[in-house]
Amino acid sequence: MLGGADALGYSVRVAARARARPAWLTPARPWLYLAPALAVYCLFWVGPAAYSLYLSFFDWDMVSPQKTFVYLDNYRRVLADPVFRVSLVNTVIYVGATVLLGTAIGLGLALVVQSLRRGREFYRFVVFLPVVTSITVITLIWLFLLNTQIGVVNQVLRLAGVAGPNWLNDPVTALLAIVVVGVWKGFGYNVVLFTAGLEGIDRELYEAAALDGAGRWSAFRHITWPLLTPVTLFVVVVGVIASFQVFATVQIMTRGGPANATNVLVYHIWEAAFRFFDVGYAAALATLLALLVAGLTVFQIRRGEEHVHYQ
């Protein structure tokens, strides 16, 4: 890097500077590197989390200087609120359906892509496109595709002699539409993760299995599936966290309707806070949702680790 004499002079200078460094600096050094991230986390993460918990015990409309302490009233209201129950059920259905479908489609397609001799890169490229596209754009496209009058889906159904449903105005199909958009946007992420996982499996294992006379299914069952379990666990855990956050699709496509059929937890929080200015209530909801997702994540990792195999 540096010439001999230069390097010598340089290191003497550096050593001198190092000796001159104050003693407190050494233990403080890692904290100096952590400081920027930690400062942001404290101000915009730990702070808000604590503040949210605090606000959940108060009645407040975000504008008036007065906050009224109401003890556990907000939590009581949440648990008694039928809309909360509906949005919880909708969220659970959405999370279950998107994670299940996204994981199954992701794994299935990854297996097919991996079996190809040519064109792997091309398909991986295509399925990943929705992952990098804005959820706004995707939702608006599907808003058109599912439009009752001019939507392509219903017009194609009409050509086939079927009267298509009124997708976004029917309680069942509306939630289904939200799920379809979620799966369409996310499955490519899983394909990429699973193909990377498949590439990490030692080919010799398959050759050994073939020598033992194992068929395709048997090889999948005893080699591919067990060795993919770390990836599967990751895909499911990340999928659950991400799909609990569903919001933009609902906010743009259905506004939670018809009759709360697509109301989900994050949308319910947003409505409570920024449409009805019921801050304490929104904070109580948010606290419950945070606990739910964090608890579920820890539970999945704990339970998952029991079933995960490493090569």
Added chain:
Amino acid sequence: MFTTSKAAGGGGAGRDRVGAVASHAALMLVGAAVAIPYGWMVLLSFKPTAELFAPATWFNLSNLTLEGYRQVFERAPFGRWALNSLVVATALAAGQVLTSLLAAYAFARFEFRGREACFWLVLLTMMIPPQTLMVPSYVIVHQLGWVNTFSGLVVPHLAWGFGIFMLRQFFLGVPRELTDAAALDGCGSLRTLWHVHVPLARTALAALTIIAFVTAWNEYYWPLIVVNSEEMRTLPIGIPRFTGADLDIQWQATMAAATMATLPVLALYIAAQKQFREGISRTGLKG
């Protein structure tokens, strides 16, 4: 390659050929399911809405116009929104990668009291949906006077769990001898970071920068909370403004705006697709 696929398939060459054709057919279907909606987005942006009511006129290309694109700029400060998105995404990509680089270095290189606790905090921020903090975050941003400002859009997101996590994994793999050699050469820890770790992590850093940029460019929920002026909108919360009334959606302008918002990301993705996907799968596998 040949032996591998035979071993995995376990069938004859003919069966392999049939399998390959079936695989391509299935993937073509999936590819169409992905590509066709994008095709409609572009087609709609050039097409008079009147022609959408019957399949017979879907592909009539004689009346294509740029009317939608003209309306986008006429009815809203679309250029300003694009600029806002560019500024926010660039600032976030640069800022997030920088804070992640420093924090990851601290986690990987040093042993200190509280390291585990801090790393758990980082993991926790990745587990809990940020939307659960929307109310208090908004109140804090409001107190700071940052509503409708770039600071409000950027600063609260400057710490990035994903980036810290990924770079820490990467730095843990940097051989001890390299850092020791740098120390013997008289490099302080900052110089070691700059001369040893950063060059080694160049691909990971590039991938992270692109991922951060695209994520920020597409971000919907936070700008929606912290911006309520027409001027400060970013593209994702600007585009829905073109839809108009529920029953009479202005498809042409909406899709013109959607197309223009998608192009930069698409270009970036095509240019750097490998880093992009590898960056994502690398973190994925080590989670």
